[in-house]
Amino acid sequence: MTPLAKRIAALIASAGPMSVADYMALCLLDPTQGYYTTREPFGREGDFTTAPEISQMFGELVGVWVVSAWRAIGSPTAVTVAEIGPGRGTLMRDVLRTLQQLAPALSESAGFALVEASPRLAERQRGTLASAKADLSWHAGIDTLPARPLIVLGNEIFDALPFRQFVLTQAGWRERMIGLNEDGRLAFATGVATIEHARLPAKGAGALLGSVFEIAPARAALMQALAERISDHDGAGLFFDYGHTQAGFGDTFQAVRRHEPEHVLASPGEADLTSHVDFADLAGTAKAEGLSAQTTTQGDFLIAMGMLERAGRLGAALDAAGRERISGEVERLAGPTEMGQLFKVLGVARPGTPLAGFGTAGQ
Numbered sequence: 232m233t234p235l236a237k238r239i240a241a242l243i244a245s246a247g248p249m250s251v252a253d254y255m256a257l258c259l260l261d262p263t264q265g266y267y268t269t270r271e272p273f274g275r276e277g278d279f280t281t282a283p284e285i286s287q288m289f290g291e292l293v294g295v296w297v298v299s300a301w302r303a304i305g306s307p308t309a310v311t312v313a314e315i316g317p318g319r320g321t322l323m324r325d326v327l328r329t330l331q332q333l334a335p336a337l338s339e340s341a342g343f344a345l346v347e348a349s350p351r352l353a354e355r356q357r358g359t360l361a362s363a364k365a366d367l368s369w370h371a372g373i374d375t376l377p378a379r380p381l382i383v384l385g386n387e388i389f390d391a392l393p394f395r396q397f398v399l400t401q402a403g404w405r406e407r408m409i410g411l412n413e414d415g416r417l418a419f420a421t422g423v424a425t426i427e428h429a430r431l432p433a434k435g436a437g438a439l440l441g442s443v444f445e446i447a448p449a450r451a452a453l454m455q456a457l458a459e460r461i462s463d464h465d466g467a468g469l470f471f472d473y474g475h476t477q478a479g480f481g482d483t484f485q486a487v488r489r490h491e492p493e494h495v496l497a498s499p500g501e502a503d504l505t506s507h508v509d510f511a512d513l514a515g516t517a518k519a520e521g522l523s524a525q526t527t528t529q530g531d532f533l534i535a536m537g538m539l540e541r542a543g544r545l546g547a548a549l550d551a552a553g554r555e556r557i558s559g560e561v562e563r564l565a566g567p568t569e570m571g572q573l574f575k576v577l578g579v580a581r582p583g584t585p586l587a588g589f590g591t592a593g594q
């Protein structure tokens with residue numbers, strides 16, 4: 232058992248079974264033994280690779296989107312460009328470079344806020360952005376962001392926030408908990424809490440025994456707080472994650488370590504834990520705050536933002552091997568069998584603010 236698994240087992244032995252949400256929060260952000268607080272998760276040597284780490288094109292196209300969103304809200308000079316969960320800081324670095332070229336007035340006047348819960352990763356981001364000529368600030372949460380227009384970005388942040396699971400048992404829907412087996416090891420257990428039927432997808436009545444339904448109050452709370460700011464002070468938000476655009480049943484809890492899946496209870500604190508993001512729920516939360524919300528796939532978004540043209544421009548300056556690399560990056564980010572379909576993009580803004588990259592459907 233990992234050191235954190237032993238601590239969690241001791242907690243369960245004294246306090247009883249733990250929810251998936253509490254388990255995930257401890258595994259990812261425990262101050263001394265959490266995954267994001269102690270490890271270097273990203274890249275080839277890490278556990279997984281994210282879109283900004285695959286290609287500079289990702290951050291450049293997000294930069295183009297930021298410029299367009301800024302113009303769409305009237306080019307305010309007092310504005311915050313924030314990223315939630317910036318990892319190594321790669322996306323922000325590429326966005327800043329793009330803004331300096333396309334909209335110097337924005338890059339010089341905006342405040343750039345990095346919202347990071349892991350002090351170790353915040354330090355990593357300071358290193359990546361050390362030479363950036365911009366007004367940068369770090370925040371442990373969004374409460375300390377200034378009260379003014381906000382353009383906010385997030386890549387693979389919602390999937391890293393805790394969620395809860397409910398299982399359909401003979402006795403009805405019950406929360407899935409983590410308890411201990413006879414050997415004292417972590418094991419799934421059935422809890423006593425249940426879920427209102429109104430929260431279930433419409434076909435809930437016909438669900439089979441053993442079906443799993445997931446909710447994520449922490450994700451909804453973050454979206455609600457961001458949407459409230461945008462509603463009050465103007466702005467826009469852009470969020471990338473893997474997930475579904477219609478709520479449904481299914482166990483999407485997963486652990487990844489060294490680019491391989493493993494059991495979610497196998498090595499607390501040493502593997503990344505995520506689940507699929509319910510984009511319909513996030514969009515609904517933003518709409519409830521009075522915003523408009525649009526969802527598309529990562530592939531369609533990046534192509535609409537001009538990825539093929541950008542790849543052509545980058546490739547023109549390279550040799551055959553360089554061009555091969557660029558087209559491989561396009562395939563990974565936008566190809567339907569790679570990230571293009573599984574990853575979704577959510578754009579939110581006040582109604583009437585046009586957002587680039589979402590076509591005209593669903594506006």
Ligand code: SAH
Pocket residue numbers: 260267273281282283284315316317318319322346347348349352371372385386387388391392
């Ligand atoms: N956006 C980056 C990293 C994604 S991993 C990329 O695409 O490469 C998730 C990131 O969110 C990590 O930086 C992690 O430390 C951070 N994080 C997790 N929970 C958070 C929270 N509650 N608030 C802010 N950041 C959080």
